[in-house]
Amino acid sequence: MLAIESAIGGGSIALYSNGERIDGMIGSTLMSRAEDLLPNIDLLLKRNALSISDVNEVVVSNGPGSFTGIRIGLATAMGLAAAGNLRLRRVSALEAIAWTCGRQGEFVVVLPVGRETVCIQTFVRSNDGLTSVTGPEPLGIAELIETTNDDVILLVHPLVQNMLPKGNSDKLFRIESDISNYLAQAATKHQIRESNEPLFVGKRK
Numbered sequence: 001m002l003a004i005e006s007a008i009g010g011g012s013i014a015l016y017s018n019g020e021r022i023d024g025m026i027g028s029t030l031m032s033r034a035e036d037l038l039p040n041i042d043l044l045l046k047r048n049a050l051s052i053s054d055v056n057e058v059v060v061s062n063g064p065g066s067f068t069g070i071r072i073g074l075a076t077a078m079g080l081a082a083a084g085n086l087r088l089r090r091v092s093a094l095e096a097i098a099w100t101c102g103r104q105g106e107f108v109v110v111l112p113v114g115r116e117t118v119c120i121q122t123f124v125r126s127n128d129g130l131t132s133v134t135g136p137e138p139l140g141i142a143e144l145i146e147t148t149n150d151d152v153i154l155l156v157h158p159l160v161q162n163m164l165p166k167g168n169s170d171k172l173f174r175i176e177s178d179i180s181n182y183l184a185q186a187a188t189k190h191q192i193r194e195s196n197e198p199l200f201v202g203k204r205k
Helices: 034-046 067-084 093-100 141-147 179-189
Strands: 002-005 012-017 020-026 057-061 087-091 105-112 117-126 129-132 137-140 153-156 172-174
Touching (some): 002 067, 002 179, 057 179, 067 087, 087 093, 093 105, 093 117, 093 129
Parallel strands (some): 153 172
Antiparallel strands (some): 002 012, 012 020, 105 117, 117 129, 117 137
C-alpha cells in the first residue's frame, strides 16, 4: 500500500505491507508540490527495491489542508491508480487520526489549514466504536486558544502546537506530523469510511 498526504505542512508518503510500515518520507516541501510528489514516490519505491507494479492499493487524504495540496494529492493518487489498475481509497485525515489514536471518550482532532486557521472535528470513542460528533469546521487560532481552556482533549498537529502558547493546556496532545502513517493504518486496520469528495475547509466567514 502507498499512502499519500500532500496538503499539510510538507506532506508525507509511506509504504505499507500487511499492515506494517516499510518506509516513508516527510519533508518541508518534498510532497506538497506537484513537481516533487511523483519523483519522491519513485525514490521511495526504488530505495526499497520496488516499483509501482508492486503496489496494489493507494490511500490518499482528501483533506483538510491547503486546497492546492489536496488537489495535488488526489490527482496524483488517481493517476497512479488508473495507470496501474490499483485500488484507490480517499479518506479524511481527521478521521484517520481519530481511528488510529486509540483515545477513549470525547476528543477533538485539530489540523492546520492556513496561517491563522485550523480545522477541527469532534469524535467520541466508546465500546460501540468511533462516532463523529461534529463535522469538520474551521476555527481561528484565537478561538482555538479559548478552547484549550475548556475541559476538552485536543489532538493537535505540531504546526498547530507551534501556534499556541507554551504550557497552554494539560488537555493538549501532540500527534505525529507524518499523516500518511495515520492514513495507512486507518485503511488497513480500521473501518474508516471513504469519500470521493475533497474536504475543502477554509477560513471562517
